[in-house]
Amino acid sequence: MTAAPTTLTASGLTLRYGGTRALDDVSLSLTRGVTGLLGPNGAGKTTLLRVLATAVPPDGGEFRALGHDPRTSAGRLALRRELGYLPQTPGFHPDFTAFEFVDYVAILKELTDRGARHREVRRVLEAVDLGEVRGKRIKRLSGGMRQRVALAAALVGDPGFLVLDEPTVGLDPEQRMRFRELVAEAGEGRTVLLSTHQTEDVAMLCHRVVVLAHGRVRFEGTPAELTARAAGRVWSSDQRDPAARAGWRTGTGTFRNVGDPPEGADLLEPTLEDGYLLTLDGESAAVTA
Numbered sequence: 001m002t003a004a005p006t007t008l009t010a011s012g013l014t015l016r017y018g019g020t021r022a023l024d025d026v027s028l029s030l031t032r033g034v035t036g037l038l039g040p041n042g043a044g045k046t047t048l049l050r051v052l053a054t055a056v057p058p059d060g061g062e063f064r065a066l067g068h069d070p071r072t073s074a075g076r077l078a079l080r081r082e083l084g085y086l087p088q089t090p091g092f093h094p095d096f097t098a099f100e101f102v103d104y105v106a107i108l109k110e111l112t113d114r115g116a117r118h119r120e121v122r123r124v125l126e127a128v129d130l131g132e133v134r135g136k137r138i139k140r141l142s143g144g145m146r147q148r149v150a151l152a153a154a155l156v157g158d159p160g161f162l163v164l165d166e167p168t169v170g171l172d173p174e175q176r177m178r179f180r181e182l183v184a185e186a187g188e189g190r191t192v193l194l195s196t197h198q199t200e201d202v203a204m205l206c207h208r209v210v211v212l213a214h215g216r217v218r219f220e221g222t223p224a225e226l227t228a229r230a231a232g233r234v235w236s237s238d239q240r241d242p243a244a245r246a247g248w249r250t251g252t253g254t255f256r257n258v259g260d261p262p263e264g265a266d267l268l269e270p271t272l273e274d275g276y277l278l279t280l281d282g283e284s285a286a287v288t289a
């Protein structure tokens with residue numbers, strides 16, 4: 001199998017807010033397909049997505065996406081034309097209907113021909129299963145439907161690069177599953193960067209994963225490689241093991257421990273979440289019973 005071509009490379013991205021280094025020398029590369037971005041609260045995920053979506057320029061470092069260099073105004077414009085961005089707070093006008101909101105985004109994306117634009121708006125709303133409710137006001141839609149409206153807006157114009165900031169937050173398991181299907185479909189042939197707190201989203205959906213903490217990349221690789229970091233480091237016990245980095249009582253009453261197991265420990269199969277917890281090395285991620 002040949003390696004997938006790189007569609008985005010970033011090197012040394014830095015961004016400060018006063019004394020806070022939101023991004024501290026971030027380098028990474030992306031290929032087509034869905035890459036998950038994991039990290040604790042305040043890690044810099046939203047800041048990174050905003051930089052890559054050209055919403056804010058970095059203080060230092062550079063990146064190229066889909067062959068465009070956003071440091072020039074021509075490069076920025078070319079990249080924005082190929083970009084779909086689902087921000088953390090999509091900024092809906094609650095009185096807009098789903099159609100009106102997506103149409104408004106389509107106008108901003110320079111789809112000037114009214115007939116063609118309306119066809120495109122209907123296409124993306126149907127792609128996210130909202131064709132039937134396109135005339136409903138956004139304030140009357142459920143949280144899951146609103147997230148799908150935001151995804152439809154990001155998909156307008158068939159962008160090659162999709163940036164999705166915590167799109168599954170607040171969705172129930174069924175809605176989250178449906179959303180994953182839609183993102184997986186969107187990831188066929190596109191470069192998708194998805195930030196999430198759900199390690200399950202990453203395990204089920206992503207071909208690559210980046211872990212960010214304190215504005216720095218702590219891990220970049222496949223979900224299997226992240227999971228493998230916890231191989232031999234997860235064990236079961238009757239009591240919480242004080243030596244564990246993290247440990248919690250499971251539904252069966254035994255404790256699941258993550259860290260450095262004692263001799264002869266009853267080892268368990270690791271999950272991606274275990275690998276993630278160990279990658280963070282305890283910072284902001286301690287889970288206790």
Ligand SMILES: Nc1ncnc2c1ncn2[C@@H]1O[C@H](COP(=O)(O)OP(=O)(O)OP(=O)(O)O)[C@@H](O)[C@H]1O
Pocket residue numbers: 017018020021022039040041042043044045046047048
């Ligand atoms: N506009 C801003 N002004 C000042 N500080 C900011 C601003 N935006 C973010 N920060 C700070 O930058 C750091 C990174 O924030 P960011 O929102 O990128 O993290 P995050 O990983 O997306 O967090 P969360 O998971 O909570 O959404 C945090 O310390 C945050 O407080």
